[in-house]
Amino acid sequence: MSLVTMKELLKRASDKNIAVGAFNVANMEMLIGAITAAEKLDTPIIIQVAESRLAFSPLYLIAPMMVEAARKASVPVAVNFDHGKTLENIGEALKYGFTSVMFDGSSFSMEENVRKTNECADLASKYGATVEGELGVLAGNEGDGDVAKSLYTKPDDAVSFAKEAHIDALAVAIGNAHGKYVKTPNLQFDILKEIHERVDLPLVLHGGTGISPEDFQKCIRLGVRKVNIATANFEACLEGAMNLAGTEGPKNYFTMNEAMVECVRENVEKHINIFNMR
Numbered sequence: 001m002s003l004v005t006m007k008e009l010l011k012r013a014s015d016k017n018i019a020v021g022a023f024n025v026a027n028m029e030m031l032i033g034a035i036t037a038a039e040k041l042d043t044p045i046i047i048q049v050a051e052s053r054l055a056f057s058p059l060y061l062i063a064p065m066m067v068e069a070a071r072k073a074s075v076p077v078a079v080n081f082d083h084g085k086t087l088e089n090i091g092e093a094l095k096y097g098f099t100s101v102m103f104d105g106s107s108f109s110m111e112e113n114v115r116k117t118n119e120c121a122d123l124a125s126k127y128g129a130t131v132e133g134e135l136g137v138l139a140g141n142e143g144d145g146d147v148a149k150s151l152y153t154k155p156d157d158a159v160s161f162a163k164e165a166h167i168d169a170l171a172v173a174i175g176n177a178h179g180k181y182v183k184t185p186n187l188q189f190d191i192l193k194e195i196h197e198r199v200d201l202p203l204v205l206h207g208g209t210g211i212s213p214e215d216f217q218k219c220i221r222l223g224v225r226k227v228n229i230a231t232a233n234f235e236a237c238l239e240g241a242m243n244l245a246g247t248e249g250p251k252n253y254f255t256m257n258e259a260m261v262e263c264v265r266e267n268v269e270k271h272i273n274i275f276n277m278r
């Protein structure tokens with residue numbers, strides 16, 4: 001069915017009042033697992049790789065694989081460059097055919113974030129790609145879900161940012177964090193509600209790993225149209241290999257490949273089913 005822009009999938013999600021899952025992948029097994037899940041459930045997805053992970057999954061290898069997998073998929077798939085930090089890598093991803101880029105300017109001042117996000121948007125517009133911006137600081141990298149370090153997105157700032165930054169989607173910080181939550185996340189739904197009421201953009205929830213189905217549902221009712229899942233996917237891949245080690249059957253690369261694909265598929269399916277619920 002094909003490679004599509006993220007904008008298209010966000011619109012579909014808004015029309016249906018659901019969210020589209022954005023799944024981080026690091027290798028071929030994770031990629032196949034994610035696409036297989038989407039095809040099985042006949043649901044579009046976003047596949048993405050974060051700039052911070054390029055040391056493990058070099059762009060020149062992972063990017064062609066992701067774009068080709070999306071082209072060949074039987075459901076619409078968008079390919080997103082997650083947490084882009086440099087115009088150089090964002091530009092590379094776009095050249096490989098990514099249909100969406102996120103610029104993570106959350107560590108900059110508002111003015112600097114707007115300026116750099118717009119540089120990224122100018123570049124993305126040459127490729128017809130979708131742009132996601134971020135406002136507010138999310139704690140943690142994958143593996144560190146310390147919410148204490150986060151700074152919530154201020155609704156007033158979100159309104160200004162949405163006006164000045166040329167973005168198609170806005171990632172918000174409402175008590176969500178990357179990685180495993182050290183304690184149950186306490187999402188600030190009042191902040192999300194206010195941003196949703198005042199900002200006419202699809203909202204993005206990062207730090208999806210460990211959020212309960214009920215909280216996902218609440219976020220979706222309050223305008224979240226894209227949910228990012230990374231850590232749970234990496235863990236599913238590892239779990240596939242670890243579980244295989246404990247079984248009696250044959251152990252070789254090929255059985256490991258199948259075990260990893262299967263665990264990632266299950267994880268992605270589980271999340272798609274939650275995000276598709278109305």
Ligand code: 13P
Pocket residue numbers: 024050082083141142143177178179180205206207208209228229230231232
């Ligand atoms: P998790 O690792 O918590 O799932 O967060 C994913 C994410 O937001 C990637 O940008």
